[in-house]
Amino acid sequence: MPTDFASLRAQFDLPDGMIYLDGNSLGPMPRAAAARVAQTITQEWGALLIAGWNKAGWMAQPAAVGDRIARLIGAEAGSVVMGDTLSIKVYQALASALEMVPARRVILSDSGNFPSDLYMAEGLCRTLGPDYVLKAVAPEEVAGAIDHTIAVLMLTEVDYRTGRKHDMAALTGLAHAAGAVTVWDLAHSAGALPVHLAACGADFAVGCTYKYLNSGPGGPAFIYVAPRHQAAVRPALSGWLGHAAPFAFDLDYRPGDGIERMRVGTPPVLQMAALEASLDIWDQADILDVRAKSIELIDRFIAGIEARCPSLSLAAPRDGQQRGSQASFRHPEGYAIMQAIIAQGVIGDFRAPDILRFGFTPLFINEDDVDEAINRITHVMENALWDRPEFKTRARVT
Amino acid sequence: MPTDFASLRAQFDLPDGMIYLDGNSLGPMPRAAAARVAQTITQEWGALLIAGWNKAGWMAQPAAVGDRIARLIGAEAGSVVMGDTLSIKVYQALASALEMVPARRVILSDSGNFPSDLYMAEGLCRTLGPDYVLKAVAPEEVAGAIDHTIAVLMLTEVDYRTGRKHDMAALTGLAHAAGAVTVWDLAHSAGALPVHLAACGADFAVGCTYKYLNSGPGGPAFIYVAPRHQAAVRPALSGWLGHAAPFAFDLDYRPGDGIERMRVGTPPVLQMAALEASLDIWDQADILDVRAKSIELIDRFIAGIEARCPSLSLAAPRDGQQRGSQASFRHPEGYAIMQAIIAQGVIGDFRAPDILRFGFTPLFINEDDVDEAINRITHVMENALWDRPEFKTRARVT
Incomplete structure (x- = not known):
């Protein structure tokens, strides 16, 4: 039986409005x-x-x-x-x-x-x-x-x-x-x-x-x-x-x-x-189904970002089989951009020196999330929302 | 202000009827x-x-x-x-x-x-x-x-x-x-x-x-x-x-x-x-009060056991300043005796080859517990309740 992703998603509790693309750093809370x-x-x-x-x-x-x-x-x-x-x-x-x-x-x-x-x-x-x-x-x-x-x-x-x-x-x-x-x-x-x-x-x-x-x-x-x-x-x-x-x-x-x-x-x-x-x-997921869906979601995300945010350059392999379950982009202002994206409720993370990292987990991320994430990231990039002092302060990286 | 031990005790949840003298192995659960x-x-x-x-x-x-x-x-x-x-x-x-x-x-x-x-x-x-x-x-x-x-x-x-x-x-x-x-x-x-x-x-x-x-x-x-x-x-x-x-x-x-x-x-x-x-x-306890009360409790326990269970020989220092917060006794049948004591709701533990170990923690143990523990242990020893096959099987010590 194919994995029922809608059922899996319902078993996680995620804050309203948040698109959580950082499960590759800390996975979200199972409701149980x-x-x-x-x-x-x-x-x-x-x-x-x-x-x-x-x-x-x-x-x-x-x-x-x-x-x-x-x-x-x-x-x-x-x-x-x-x-x-x-x-x-x-x-x-x-x-x-x-x-x-x-x-x-x-x-x-x-x-x-x-x-x-x-x-x-x-x-x-x-x-x-x-x-x-x-x-x-x-x-x-x-x-x-x-x-x-x-x-x-x-x-x-x-x-x-x-x-x-x-x-x-x-x-x-x-x-x-x-x-x-x-x-x-x-x-x-x-x-x-x-x-x-x-x-x-x-x-x-x-x-x-x-x-x-x-x-x-x-x-x-x-x-x-x-x-x-x-x-x-x-x-x-x-x-x-x-x-x-x-x-x-x-x-x-x-x-x-x-x-x-x-x-x-x-x-x-x-x-x-x-x-x-x-x-x-x-126990309710088939890892082969998870992998196939993860590749679909990431392909969709990469296509959308590349089409609408040309200043972000792909750092992840384009071939889904050659990469893990994340998409990464580079930008010299990556740190500030990621802070601005997070402020829009799309949670990814930054890895020095210039990587914006987005993890995709079909257990709780679906196509609608991907499309909405692309919209919000595009909004940040088109309006240069990241170009503010408060997004450029790197408190923790000393 | 002296430590209010009754108030501390009320902040732990212990099963009814159990006298838990094994906090030196795993402490009990705070209610919070x-x-x-x-x-x-x-x-x-x-x-x-x-x-x-x-x-x-x-x-x-x-x-x-x-x-x-x-x-x-x-x-x-x-x-x-x-x-x-x-x-x-x-x-x-x-x-x-x-x-x-x-x-x-x-x-x-x-x-x-x-x-x-x-x-x-x-x-x-x-x-x-x-x-x-x-x-x-x-x-x-x-x-x-x-x-x-x-x-x-x-x-x-x-x-x-x-x-x-x-x-x-x-x-x-x-x-x-x-x-x-x-x-x-x-x-x-x-x-x-x-x-x-x-x-x-x-x-x-x-x-x-x-x-x-x-x-x-x-x-x-x-x-x-x-x-x-x-x-x-x-x-x-x-x-x-x-x-x-x-x-x-x-x-x-x-x-x-x-x-x-x-x-x-x-x-x-x-x-x-x-x-x-x-x-x-x-934060509500003064460790000096805890120490003083622990010595009192253990002195009381040792005196009671020595008076009523002569076959158990003291393995801990008699001088409270020379020992930690536990009392230990030796007996060649220590393992079986401890199982029988545990069956009476007094939880201590056994350490090879022949040590019966009882921890005392004034945060949740008081004089009444000590007296009741002495009574139950005496009951085990006077009636040789430990001399049963089910208490002699050492499943975990291989």
Whole structure:
């Protein structure tokens, strides 16, 4: 049965008049979220207290929810577990990946990777020692830079600025042929487009849930470890919930079974409840339908903006298959323009130095929203509404 | 004005008939928690969406809430920030502490430290290289083991099993005299007793909030860095929210100002809201009153159990000043006995191999609770109610 997008849209609560094209930064609130979290607070925490860890399933939840995420990213059951933040999961995946290629010292990434991934890699290299190196090339030079010196290829599949999408299958194949291991960041992929981790032969993957997966601010991250690697992975962040027997309180660490060893500390039970409310909506969606509709919406948006706002130049790939679920445009006054667009109730965001970014999520955005967004953006551009001092002050970017 | 404990107690919701002596594992639910979190979900996430980061103060919250915690642990304003889990914060503090003593390779801890702290240290040593060593001695041997080989003294102030409390001021002094740096875990201290980080000259401290601080399952951890060290600390977990300018999206990491650099990824906004509901209660308590009453309650409990249950032998220090806010007893059949006690509605917990553990929190436990708990435990012991097969099955300890 095809996905019923009108029904999905009705399960989100969005402010009247707002066209929210920033679900790629923070997804909107499922209507069921507040009640679901309140239930966890009063009926689980309040009523069960410490017994909630077993009786309410909090202890098993990170792997159980991981399996729900696995279905959206083409991963095997038992290969995904929730916890921590994406930055921590990047560190964890990268440390384990490097250990699998002990004779090499180079992490290859690209300048389109999200900065936190690069920063975490930098911190890990510093901890490992002076011969470890992070090498970041331009996105289009990645394939050519994969050689026998590379230990780990670490990439975000979809560029957070332009929406350009790497070819996961091809790059994973090149990395493996060169003897390297892959770490894929799915921040802008999970819930945005079909991902095929198992089919691509990916080794490690990580992602967050507060973007396209709509888990709310601070929702937990996830980590994927290919089943073929799980028994050999020895976590650098060896926390007690990744121990083979956390409640034996051994003095020495023994990694837990399979993906459980990638757990670290106490899982964020309240955030997990909000995520589950969102995944209930995802259970009603077919990611192939979502992808097809997302491409339609973005094609429509790009055509409208290019026709009516010629000073905005397209930064995203024109071919829908080559991009994630966002449209990006460049303009030297991008920051001020985005503030003016937001003032018109179309919420996108700005990414330095000159990118205007608009995310499209068919779960709650439809053709009428796209047309209205084009109208309002055109109104801003035709009347130069952005050319005001109040839109040019960049309070947060220091 | 003295703390009004009856008023504090009325602000918690506890199941009828339950005497909850496990707040040292998971604190109970403040009555205001569900409404506070629901408000964050609907009025902040739902209504503000991405703008919540600035307009609802989510971005500033980890340091603002850190300041509220600082008051409870004798820390300077601007020295505490929230985020991640305690295990992650241990790793982070330890990595920074080791870097401050580059010529040394030994972490000194004790066998009474919480296992996750030891596991995280083990993982960090493995990442740093084969000459890094974690040395764990018996708790009473710590002072004698501090010498000029020790880089970092890492201890949990209050032993999670016995409740024995280390002398933070004395051990910090010994460590400094030997040229070592200290990392104190306050998991069983924060909200349990007065802590004087600044007065003790502590270097780093970490702690969780879901125990005595009642933030709920998976509540965020905190980290303290002494102001004198902050400018020199270079985080190993160098995430984007610890960057000097997260929204500049630089490719290279530059640590943020002061304690902000110890942030890593996106903070758990929903868990933070629950924590704030609990801190509103803490604002009405004087930690000195809490400590005095906690000692009274535990003295009363120990006297009653020793008088009426002679087969339970005291494992906690008899002197209230030498222990945290818990009473512990030993019995070879401790596991089964605790299950039987729980079946009587007195909730404590068991810690391998033979410890029965009872936490006392004057915020919601009073003298009547203590007396009733003694009665019920005596009933279990006098009638050997624990000697049943269903209480001897240890499903979770494998």
